[in-house]
Amino acid sequence: MSTRALRACLLLSPAALFRHTVLLATGALILVPFVWMVSLSIKPPGEIFRTSFSFWPVQFYGVENYTKAVTKAPLPRYLGNGVMICALILALQILVCAPCAYALAKHRFAGRDTLFGLVLIGLLLPHQVLSLPLFILGYQLGILNTYAALVFPYVVSPFGIFLFRQFFKTIPDDVVHAARLDGLSEIAIVWKMMVPMALPAVIAFAIFSIVSHWNDLFWPLIAVHDQSLMPPPLGIMVFKSEEAGTDYGPLMAAATLVVLPLIVAFLGAQRWFVEGLAEGAIK
């Protein structure tokens, strides 16, 4: 066996060997923070503060740390908030954006270019710049420090409209005409034909939307101050400042639990994630 393995190794050309060596090395470096985080999350305090490193602890302390993470901080609540906010934002975005994208893609109407210009302007504006007026708007509406405050700035997504429009345009006009002749209403065409046919775009957009809002710290920091409303990124920041950075084990356990859902989903649907996120970030 060992000679065969050795031969397989020798069969690797120098170029391939170089490729794997470098990529494994950079990959390992990339993984260091993740590994360190998980490692600290299963160590007892004594071992964390010992100045010698090993990934696996002498005394496994994972159960204690993770129990502490979910009981001392309202971590389940944070995670639940995150799931709810992301789901709500995504549902509203698709509901609002898809009909508009359909109008832009398949209708010729007065003001279409102006509307598309509006979308492009929205695409250009970074959300942080709008945060001050949005904060004032939320204040005027009396919804600051509620779930509504976390959701309302994202009800419409210029990127969503843009992406859906792009995809709807690839659907032949004949399909739309046939549907109209069959007596389908315009809104039925959107939900029964366009959206199902543009499923790849919907999935890519869903991933982009969920990942950006699950990870967002900036707006929640402004919009809410009740711990019971906080999404995970804000919650874990508060957990850190309350613990004053001394109780590393439970803190790392909490961080792991916050990062974990997206990583699991990512490993399950890697291609979708890479495309959805890369496109979303370029816009």
Added chain:
Amino acid sequence: MRGPRAISGAHHELSSRGGASRFRCPTASKAPGRGLRETLAAWILAGPSVFFLLMLYCLPVIGVFVIAFTDWRFGAATLSFVGLDNFREVIADEGFRSSLRNTAIYLLIVVPSTVSLGLLIALLIEGGKSCRSFYRAIHFLPFMATMSAMAIAWEALLHPTIGLVNQTLSAIGMPAANWLRDEHTVLPALAAIGIWQNLGFAMVLFLAGLKSIPKDIYDAADVDGADLWLDRLRTVTLPMLGPVSMFVVIVVALRAFASFDTVKVLTQGGPGHASEMLLYTLYRESFEYLRTGYGAAIAVVFLAIVVTLTLVQAHLMDRKVHYQ
């Protein structure tokens, strides 16, 4: 360059436009009153989007400009226009200037390193057949991991006594540092985290760029005698990646420019003002100190820089589309 799907999307767009004119259904041709009815139907479909776009994008951006030219403070009943006073104050403020300087330094570290490492990794991944998606997944992981949680992991790594970084450095006889509490090391430390986070993003963009290089160019290069990998890299790959690289530089710069989470979670701009960056200054002035007019002026400066970068990016994208 907008990634593989977008390219094919643009392509479809062209072909479907051609298709539409060829197969246009006779019933759809202009009956009297149809134009008006279609316009009405379209605006009804777009109605909710239009309302929210005006409410959540147009109104706020006008609002930012108005506030930036007034002395209004959040909660105050009155306001008066003060012209450019807020901007004069911003520019004269030593805190803002150091924030701008720090952001520039941060960008100067993050952008070149991220882009060149991303290119290197993309070239290596694309250079062989095996384990492609495995390597891509690993390098892309930080881009989607929750930054405020990963910042906590980084803090533990950079911890002066128990952190892995200092333990490794002292093991090989190098001087250790208190990375996040020393004004000379805090910015490079944050930049290292920025590189770690955005590397995979640059890599993915380059991978898409590499895939879009037509194979026959490589064949032509082969005929011309460029048969070594390095020759092909020099004569075909890198020149063909030129426009993509410019584009990646800007996109990464835009992301680095909006760095906030690491500053907020790890340093709060400290020690002193050593890690104060633009978006964090904007946040603190607007929402912690409630200096509303001043915060809005910073937002306008921030917007001006982002819009400039984005317009350059759009220009490059246009050029790329014309190439195809």
